[in-house]
Amino acid sequence: MKIARDMMALAQNPPIPTDDLPHVIVADRQLIVCQGIGSLVAQIAEVELGEYATDKASLKALLSRARGKTILILGVRLADGDLTHVLDMVRKDHPEVMVVVVAEDSEFAFIRTAIKSGANSVCMMGQVLTSLPRILGKLIEGHSIVPTDILRKLTSEAADTLSRREHEILGLLGDGLTNFQISARLGLSENTVKYYLKAIYQKLEVNSRGAAIAKYVAGNY
Incomplete structure (x- = not known):
């Protein structure tokens, strides 16, 4: 059964x-x-x-x-x-x-x-x-x-604020480091640095390295 x-x-x-x-x-x-x-x-x-x-x-x-x-x-x-x-x-x-x-x-x-x-x-x-x-x-x-x-x-608005890593990369950008130097400093690939930079530009509403650095120096980020 x-x-x-x-x-x-x-x-x-x-x-x-x-x-x-x-x-x-x-x-x-x-x-x-x-x-x-x-x-x-x-x-x-x-x-x-x-x-x-x-x-x-x-x-x-x-x-x-x-x-x-x-x-x-x-x-x-x-x-x-x-x-x-x-x-x-x-x-x-x-x-x-x-x-x-x-x-x-x-x-x-x-x-x-x-x-x-x-x-x-x-x-x-x-x-x-x-x-x-x-x-x-x-x-x-x-x-x-x-x-x-x-x-x-x-x-949310918080999504448009920079992450800790993006702050770090922006600071190195402001110090005049190249993508290669940033990648070597942080242990990232150059492509990864480029993707972070793209995200930074979007959040800062800029389209160039110089404009991002200008906002960083002025503290407008």
Whole structure:
């Protein structure tokens, strides 16, 4: 009798074949970050954890082999490319892939970039334990989602104030350092410095290095 009941329950709620589960790829320049996020993803029964990528070549290879619904959890930098370049690559070659960008609070400028570049969702690293499972659930259902707290920050006046890192870069800009010198001083790539500068120009409502420096010297920022 019990066997019959179990068979009936199984028929009504058949297990999802592994091949039908959404495939999740995690990509970040630091393998330890990939592994940390991957350990969380592995606990979510509705998805299947795939491999990790730390550079564009390995990410391209993983995406080219992916079959069925694929979700990419992407940090703001790979070893050889920043967020904008990687998102452009993914959107061009794999438009069907759903992308979640994970960023630190100090990297909020990248969140703006991610949304403008077509990311399906964003998640702050400090909230990854609580937010990421919910975000993945929405993506599995086919819905893009930007958490309310991030939307509020994007639309608030505070979103237009400079972050700590942007203040730091603006100060070095005022000291006359070149992009290369700033990148060497802060341990960032030159492309990352350029993205920060772009965000700084937008927030200061200027369109040149000289105008940004002038506002910095005058204290109008």
